[in-house]
Amino acid sequence: MSRWVHVVRRRSSPRPIGQHLQPALEADEAPELRAEVGVAGVPDPTKGEVVKAWVVLRQGQTVSEADLRAFCREKLAPYKVPGKVEFRTELPKTMIGKVLRRALRDAGFEVIYTGLHQTPEQIVATAVQEDADAIGLSVLSGAHNYLFARVLELLREQGADDIAVFGGGIIPADDIRSLKALGVKELFTPGTSTQDIIRFVRENIRAAV
Numbered sequence: 001m002s003r004w005v006h007v008v009r010r011r012s013s014p015r016p017i018g019q020h021l022q023p024a025l026e027a028d029e030a031p032e033l034r035a036e037v038g039v040a041g042v043p044d045p046t047k048g049e050v051v052k053a054w055v056v057l058r059q060g061q062t063v064s065e066a067d068l069r070a071f072c073r074e075k076l077a078p079y080k081v082p083g084k085v086e087f088r089t090e091l092p093k094t095m096i097g098k099v100l101r102r103a104l105r106d107a108g109f110e111v112i113y114t115g116l117h118q119t120p121e122q123i124v125a126t127a128v129q130e131d132a133d134a135i136g137l138s139v140l141s142g143a144h145n146y147l148f149a150r151v152l153e154l155l156r157e158q159g160a161d162d163i164a165v166f167g168g169g170i171i172p173a174d175d176i177r178s179l180k181a182l183g184v185k186e187l188f189t190p191g192t193s194t195q196d197i198i199r200f201v202r203e204n205i206r207a208a209v
Contacts, residue, residue, distance in 0.1 A: 050083030057087065109201060120147060124154040127163055133205040134185075137167035144171050145179065152183050164204050168192065 036056040044050040057063055065085045072081040114126055127135050139147055148167065155161045161183075168188035171179075176187045186200050 044083065047083070051080065052084040052086065053082040054086050054088050056089065109205075120150040120154055124151060124158060124160070127155075128158050128160050132163055134164040134166065134201065136201075137165070139167060139169040139171075142170075144169055145175055148179050148184050149182055166200065166204070168197075 038054040053068070055063075055068065065087075068085055069081065112126070112130060112132075114123060123135060123137075126132075135151060137147065137151065141147075144167075148165065151165055152161070155163055155165070164185045166184065166186045166188075168190075170190060171187055176189075179187060185204055188197060188200075
């Protein structure tokens with residue numbers, strides 16, 4: 001199984017948007033709406049940025065988007081109510097179980113999560129279309145040697161080899177050395193802290209325009 005995350009670009013003025021949504025949804029006074037939630041500011045063509053919530057319901061829950069919005073309007077200030085809601089079966093996380101997308105957004109980066117089972121061709125096409133600064137791959141299938149090499153090859157073919165490629169997974173030390181020799185910027189193994197990953201991204205993606 002493979003997970004793919006694009007780190008797109010730095011935001012010039014990062015803000016902690018939507019940070020109060022998750023505690024409200026998990027509050028004891030509304031157990032019927034308790035859920036695992038990820039929130040972040042996402043680009044919006046008219047407002048610039050809006051709050052988006054990614055929600056993973058518990059088994060058997062039947063909460064609708066309308067239910068969630070009504071609850072948020074009751075519990076939160078208007079500007080904290082999510083403008084977009086997406087129900088998911090899981091949230092994208094690091095090898096140590098943290099929601100990396102949120103951590104990177106909070107650190108001032110815009111992130112596009114493309115979901116599971118994307119091919120290298122799909123990932124590179126999206127990265128080029130979105131003018132990505134970096135591609136992060138978390139590969140759990142054991143196919144890391146092929147997948148990283150193929151992404152690098154496709155980026156060169158597209159004339160986009162300035163897009164940094166990094167990633168992580170259960171990768172043997174010998175394979176890490178080989179992949180770095182091919183051009184992978186960094187590889188993280190289980191137990192790496194989110195702050196170490198953020199520090200790497202800060203130091204290695206292209207400067208914001």
